[in-house]
Amino acid sequence: MTAIFNWCRQLWNLSLRREKGVWFSSLSNRGLIGWLLALFLTMGYIALYFYPEWLGLGKNGLPNTGFIGWFDPVSLFFNGSVASQWFVYGCLYTLIILMMGLKFIIKYRNNNYQVVRTISLLFFQLCFAFLIPEIMASLNQPAMDLKNMWPLNYYFFFDWNIKKLLSSGYFGIFLMVWGLALTFLISPVLTYFYGKRWYCSWVCGCGGLAETAGDSFRHLSDKSDTAWKWERRIIYPVLLIVCLMTLAVLDSFFRKNPESYWITFSDFKIIILLLLAGFIVLAVWDKGWLKGITSGRKWLIVSIGICLFITIIYTWSQHKPVLFMNALKWREWYGFYIGAIFSGIIGVGFYPLMGSRVWCRFGCPMAAILGIQQRFFSRFRITVNGGQCISCGNCSTYCEMGIDVRAYAQKGETIVRASCVGCGICAEVCPRGVLKLENGPLLVDNGNLTF
């Protein structure tokens, strides 16, 4: 009892002091404890993905032992079968988000935006990611995390998933339609009105872990221009790859089921090549270039380049499989390198080294799509209150996405950045209250467009 009381008091004190002193703590300044934690997390993920028997998973019909064995009763209660490593992972993941989320809420209890946002994250993790899929499974229906949309959920269009959904009656069809609507209708509309934050820092599971458990590491993200360059060089190619892979898988699926083939092989290739060209442009995008591109001549060069590229590849690949590689291979490759190593081992394992949003910032294809929309077609922005910035740097330091917020704030510039997940911490740590997340309509004042 005393122990619990002391713990609560410590938590309370911690919350009074906010996030001060992070650079003094070995855990949060890449000290020994930080490195040890990174090692532990990384090893944990390696065990989970590749050697679940280390954790006690019974193979070939043997019963579970050890760590995974502890979860058998819980699993039996929920879905009637013994625990798999994924069930254990789901339980731990949810538990950690709930606990650390509670800490986060106490810490930022004076800021309603943070409280509401975190409750939303906890709700979606507990209900949508954990309970509802378990309930679906226990009712012998296909289990699906209703908020996990393509392309983050890269297997949504895989043949086994489509087959599973199409063979599960009306409920399966509903899930299929829901998944499509989420990606192509609901998400664009919400992103237009609220920015990508509606997903990345209110709903998403990866975001949920980053915001709660990763809160003590947010200042470790790299703020340099070089990091920003690599961000663009990696995230858009990942988006490209996930699109290509999905198309390749769909293509092979349709070819095996010609009766449902509503699009021709050539159409596919055109779409793929267009995507390819578009994303190559995005990946090598440069701010200087961006300014020049409106001048006209560069437009011409880019357009001709794209057309040439498409024609050459298209003619050359007439009779080769889509993307010149077996769809199965693509799938395996993506699942291993991106799904497991990037989003899991590096994404979470490197929290204490590179900050909490490594995956969201450098890898997540969903974040890439939402980011492009946020940058060019959304009302969301962070406004700066007149000339009140004192250039202290708290906003930049505590930005988990590595945005140099101060660079904008000290010039009084409104911040519209593809990577911003709208966590609102910059506005919270600002000692002068200079920043505000906004998504109200843009006003036209004296003929000038203003925010």
Added chain:
Amino acid sequence: MHIVIIGIGISGASVAKSLREHSTAHITMVSSEHVSFFSRPALMYVFMGKMRFKDILPLPADFWNKHRIKIIQGHVKSVDTQKHQVLLENGEMLDYDKLVLALGSHPKSLGLGEFSLSGVQGFYSLQDLQVLQEKTDKISHAAIIGGGLIGVELAEMFTFRGIPFSFWVREKWFGSTFLPREEAEIVTKHLMDKKINIRVEKEMINVGSDEKGHVSWIESQSGEREKVDLVCVCTGVKPNVDWLKSSEIQIKDGILVSKQLQTNIPSIYALGDCAEFIEPPKGRKSIETLWYTGKLMGEYLGKNMLTENPEDYDPGIFFNSATFFDLEYQIYGHVPVSEEEMYPSVFWKHDKKNKSIRLVYEARSLEFKGCCVLGIRFRQEVCEKWIREKWKISSVLSALSEANFDSEFSKRYEAQLLDRFKNSTL
């Protein structure tokens, strides 16, 4: 054209940045404090471990090179206004065509010779921070003298690092020299809620040291002595101009400047904390030691210094902000500190929380003059618009929600305020 800027604080850095936007002149900056521009108000966060020193540098490391601004670390010894030369302590000479003095200020002494004792310091420069950091673990009891913004910063720093201290404030309420009475009360209460050992109506009149010349006690006007091993004196700042007094540059408290920030010598300019207006802009003090003023002056000077007929410096509508621990304070326009008949105000204060809104207007015309808020954020553009366009207080009241800049989902207090004043005849 060679322009030499002495000082690389917010004023000096703003001049250099803005000059580069408007001219291709050679720019050299000289500073003895540090080779790069850092955010002075952020020094406290370095002490608290919230940021590293490199995090408080507002401009990227390659900024100066990229914009062809040369930086020399060195101490300027004297200025030869005849030969257009600046002499550095290491003997180096710099020829200039135009000289900009952005010298800043330094902590004001109480006249007790206290700064000659070890263990007595101000909290102003990078060097002050370094001294403080070295001592942190050895301090058994500290005293903060002076109830200003630096005093409260130090209180926050010491509280966070667990250094026991007492906070001596001359007035009856903390902040009563720059806050209206009710606000000063709220802030004082807020500090007391934070368990700050705040001692009001206490002035340091004497200070004593041990045999090694280290401070050991301080004495208040009532004869009370307190044992201390660190004293931070923050009773205000003073322009950094003593070393220039033998030169031909005219100096009163600060360097005297015209409305174009020009000194009595046409090729020399001064701005920021060290500049004193002969004729201050309307409604302003002759010396304004604010971050924002330094920035505004710098931007003005960079733009106008090299033009033929420069316009006068116009700081616009006054604004300032501060934070007392986590309590934010903003002020726009004219808010009198003492109660003036001419400027009554609509004042609302939260029953329990430390929040308040004050809207000041002129008694006869009912014109809105300014406002200040505690624990609530107002939008600068909106407040400025009301003041500039001379809105009546009643229109301001009905449009009050437009000014809100609090984060989303924050509780709104406009209705409470309006409710309280619905029966008045504003």
